[in-house]
Amino acid sequence: MADRSRSTAARELLEGYLERTGVTGEGDSAKRYLWTDAFAVQALFGLSHIFEDKYFQDLALKLIALVHEHLGSHHPDDLRKDRISGLSEKEAALHPTIAGLRIGKNLPERREDQSYNSQLEWERDGQYFHYLTRWIQTLLLAHRETNSEEYAVWALELILAAERFIYREGDHIGMYWKMDTVLSRPLVASTGAHDPLEGMFCAKSIQLALPERAAELDPLVRKLEELCRGRDWATSDALGIGGLLLNTTRAAEIIAQNGKLISEVKPQKLLKDSLYSLQIFTPGFHDQQPAGRRLAFREGGLSLGIRSLNGRKEDLKMLQPELEQLQKYQNVARKIEDFWLEPHNREARSWQEHREINTVTLACSLLAVQAPQVFS
Numbered sequence: 001m002a003d004r005s006r007s008t009a010a011r012e013l014l015e016g017y018l019e020r021t022g023v024t025g026e027g028d029s030a031k032r033y034l035w036t037d038a039f040a041v042q043a044l045f046g047l048s049h050i051f052e053d054k055y056f057q058d059l060a061l062k063l064i065a066l067v068h069e070h071l072g073s074h075h076p077d078d079l080r081k082d083r084i085s086g087l088s089e090k091e092a093a094l095h096p097t098i099a100g101l102r103i104g105k106n107l108p109e110r111r112e113d114q115s116y117n118s119q120l121e122w123e124r125d126g127q128y129f130h131y132l133t134r135w136i137q138t139l140l141l142a143h144r145e146t147n148s149e150e151y152a153v154w155a156l157e158l159i160l161a162a163e164r165f166i167y168r169e170g171d172h173i174g175m176y177w178k179m180d181t182v183l184s185r186p187l188v189a190s191t192g193a194h195d196p197l198e199g200m201f202c203a204k205s206i207q208l209a210l211p212e213r214a215a216e217l218d219p220l221v222r223k224l225e226e227l228c229r230g231r232d233w234a235t236s237d238a239l240g241i242g243g244l245l246l247n248t249t250r251a252a253e254i255i256a257q258n259g260k261l262i263s264e265v266k267p268q269k270l271l272k273d274s275l276y277s278l279q280i281f282t283p284g285f286h287d288q289q290p291a292g293r294r295l296a297f298r299e300g301g302l303s304l305g306i307r308s309l310n311g312r313k314e315d316l317k318m319l320q321p322e323l324e325q326l327q328k329y330q331n332v333a334r335k336i337e338d339f340w341l342e343p344h345n346r347e348a349r350s351w352q353e354h355r356e357i358n359t360v361t362l363a364c365s366l367l368a369v370q371a372p373q374v375f376s
Contacts, residue, residue, distance in 0.1 A: 136202040194233060233270060239298040295350060312372050
């Protein structure tokens with residue numbers, strides 16, 4: 001399939017998603033999920049570039065507003081009915097991210113009097129640090145695409161809210177993976193594998209976008225540097241590898257703008273860990289497995305990372321010649337895309353149970369061939 005045809009397929013996938021979730025059609029506009037919507041916004045900006053149509057940019061901005069409206073308020077089944085920030089509607093519209101944003105899970109968050117259930121926790125609401133960083137990257141993209149400073153300011157306010165995920169106990173500094181909706185207590189205490197890394201790039205990118213307010217983030221940056229020191233980032237998880245590839249591009253962009261990074265998060269280090277991760281993953285990747293035994297959004301996250309970083313290779317001279325090693329993994333990305341483009345594979349339960357996130361992730365991977373810059 002030619003690149004233009006893949007972009008057309010991506011557009012059709014996104015149009016279905018937007019209709020089902022009430023952005024364009026009669027679907028439920030309250031059906032918001034932060035991770036999925038973040039990538040959907042990026043994909044819409046990609047469509048606006050590829051098809052040279054401002055309509056898609058307008059949809060991206062509308063989706064951002066819907067996310068702030070619904071995920072900036074308490075869960076529909078929560079007894080609390082106000083904004084999670086406690087601000088009035090007027091003030092909340094000016095500062096929609098100042099207290100973070102909900103995940104968008106089906107069930108309300110676990111109450112303090114409820115016991116922890118590891119399986120049920122996946123279905124419960126709250127806030128994830130790695131979802132907040134994904135939304136920060138989306139807001140920074142909106143800032144670049146529109147030249148409107150308010151998106152960068154909202155990104156700043158969101159990363160300052162997310163600082164509450166970081167805690168210190170004596171000489172130990174740590175980071176919670178999941179917190180309650182108002183960021184008052186941890187719900188899952190373990191640390192996400194790449195959370196400190198993504199927090200670092202968000203903070204640094206905001207400092208570059210808002211230099212006059214950069215000093216506000218210096219204390220947070222020092223904490224994140226402490227969390228990142230001595231770390232390796234290699235992983236055998238497909239989605240994690242995709243994220244690491246995207247972060248390699250972010251690190252290179254920060255360096256190119258004269259930003260300073262510690263050695264553990266420099267682009268050369270991240271590329272090395274990414275390539276090692278791909279070496280671990282690919283021998284066990286069986287592209288002939290049936291759809292029911294595969295998760296499209298995890299595979300799509302990997303193919304997106306491969307596509308996006310490869311698409312930026314001309315801009316990333318600092319990573320040559322090592323970046324050329326990524327070429328041999330382009331076939332992995334294509335096999336993933338081709339498999340999930342087959343309609344009968346999208347009939348599988350594994351697709352239908354995660355239809356929205358699968359749809360958006362596949363669309364992003366397809367668009368990254370022609371518009372890689374919107375995913376970094």
